[in-house]
Amino acid sequence: MAEVWPMNGRVVLLIWVVAIGLILSARVAWQASSEAPTAASSALVHATPIPVDDVDRVEIRRPGPSQESASIEVVFERNDEGWRQVEPFEVAADGFAVRRVVLAAADLSATRRNQVEELADGGGLERVELATPDSNVTLTWPGGRTSIDLGARTVAGRAWIRIDDRDEVLVVNDALHEQAVEDDPRNWRSRRLFPGDAEITEFRSANGDSVTRLLRDGRRWSMTSPARTRADAAAIDRLVAIVGRIEHDGFVTDAPKELSRYGLEDPAAIIDVVRDDGEVERLLIGGPAGLVGRGRFAMIDGVPTVFRIDESTLRGLLPAVASFIDSTGTGVDVADVRYLVIDTEQGRVRLDRDLDRWTLSIDDGPATPTSGARVEALLAILSSTAATELQIQAFPARLQVGTIVLHAFDGRPLDAIRIARESADGRWATENGDGVLRLLPASTIMPLTPSGWIDASR
Missing domain, CATH: 2.60.40 (Immunoglobulin-like)
Structure with missing residues (x-):
């Protein structure tokens, strides 16, 4: 049987002291938690959550x-x-x-x-x-x-x-x-230059003496200034995409006392974006925004804040006017062409579609079969070949070598294209009444005269 050692008085006293201390500590902690609930009882701030x-x-x-x-x-x-x-x-x-x-x-x-x-x-x-x-x-x-x-x-x-x-x-x-x-x-604030969301129906820019106006009618865009002509659909799509996302490059000041300090009292350029809800967003482009680079000061009309736009932003908003012009000779779909008439000093050529064949008649003479590939090639030059250069100017009548009129299946004229050439071996130019010359390389094969078509039909 194990021997039990008697517990001395010092050990008993120590046990009682520790027990009493634990009891007092627990009581103090309980009182603190019950008397000070506002100190850390809840992290909630709003009585009702903010929606x-x-x-x-x-x-x-x-x-x-x-x-x-x-x-x-x-x-x-x-x-x-x-x-x-x-x-x-x-x-x-x-x-x-x-x-x-x-x-x-x-x-x-x-x-x-x-x-x-x-x-x-x-x-x-x-x-x-x-x-x-x-x-x-x-x-x-x-x-x-x-x-x-x-x-x-x-x-x-x-x-x-x-x-x-x-x-x-x-x-x-x-x-x-x-x-x-x-x-x-x-x-x-939004940094977007044109923050509207409605569809764009018109784009206008005045850059010095040059005024460009692009107008949408349904799904088709046209240019009304500086020339009344067809607009290039891909170029317009790029412009609309740029307008929808482009931002300025940093705020300069609010409520400027002197707009002339930023070249905005008499802006160097003005851009208007018109939307189908009637809203007009106007961007004013002022003077240079520093000694280095070609950035400009700018502001949105009606908003008293001046900001900077850099050179690449300017190029996107103010590209060359010619980039908006459809560079093909005609906007007619060749599938809609029933026949075409070519007039030159040497005589008249008429080319008629007969299902999948083409016929040729000279000066209202009898129709004879001709090369369909040659006709299709001429139509492709007029309707889908991009000009290598565009010039907004009057048609040079002294250089005219012929006129091509495209007719629909009901006989009505669809388009008339005038043809000019610098010389017998020079560049070609087409113009269909819009005041835009579309230049083609001298190597372009464009048969116009009766003899050229007769030789090809033999």
Whole structure:
């Protein structure tokens, strides 16, 4: 049987002291948790969660650039087309940037709570900069609203706030301060030069003395200035894509006192984009934006903000006029051509389609079979061969060598193309009444005279 050693008095006393200490510690901890639930009992900030996707108005007040200047107040509103800044002036907003502010407000998390009266001994609301706060974010949505005063920032990415003038102030993460107070308010605006979303129906540019006007009728585009002619569909598609996404390259200043300083009192160029809802977006392009490079100052008409656009942006918006012109000799679909008549000084040639064959008649004489490949090659030159050069000028009548008239199946004329040539072995030029010469290489084979067609038919 094991021997049991008697416990001495010192050990017994030590056990009792430890037991009493544990009991007292547990009681103090329980009392602290029950008496101070506001210290860290909940990280929730908003009594009702902010419906981020329903917020349709954001008001931000923040300090001015200097102590003497007034506070800056910026207001954003959301409509069917997205977010717009409506105060201090109206301009398209960057929806992503505005949403970041809304998310920062919705995601606030409290690490400390104090009743307002609890701050009295420590300097009150003045100490945490919430007595007369100079920064505030107010969010509004259908059926709801919340106003958040932004106070002093503390250490470790924390800051004081007060919501809806409640009797408590909170210490939260400083993400909202970062977005609403520290960020440049210009970053909340859209940088797009033409932020509209409706379909474009007209494009106008005045670049010095050169005025270009492109007009859409249904799905077809045409040029009305500097010449009335067919527009190149691919070039128009590129322009529309550029207009839809192009952005400026940096803000310069708001509310400029002297537009002449930026060359905008008398702009060097003006670009108008007209949309099918009647909206007209006008871009004013001013003087050089520096000693190096070919960038320019610019501003959107009606928006008091000057920004920079670089050389590549300018090239995209103001390409050579000729790049918008359809470079083919005619816009007629060759499948719609029933017959064509070629008039030259040597006589008249008529070429008729007969199902999959072609016939030839000279000076209203009898029709005889001719080379269908030769006719198709001529039609391809007129309808699908791109000119190597375009010149907007009057047709050189003294160089005219013939006229080709294309006729529909009902006999009506579809198009008349005049043909000119610099010399017997020079370049060709076509023109169909639009004042645009479309030049083709001298090597182009374009049979016009009766003898040329008779020889080919033998």
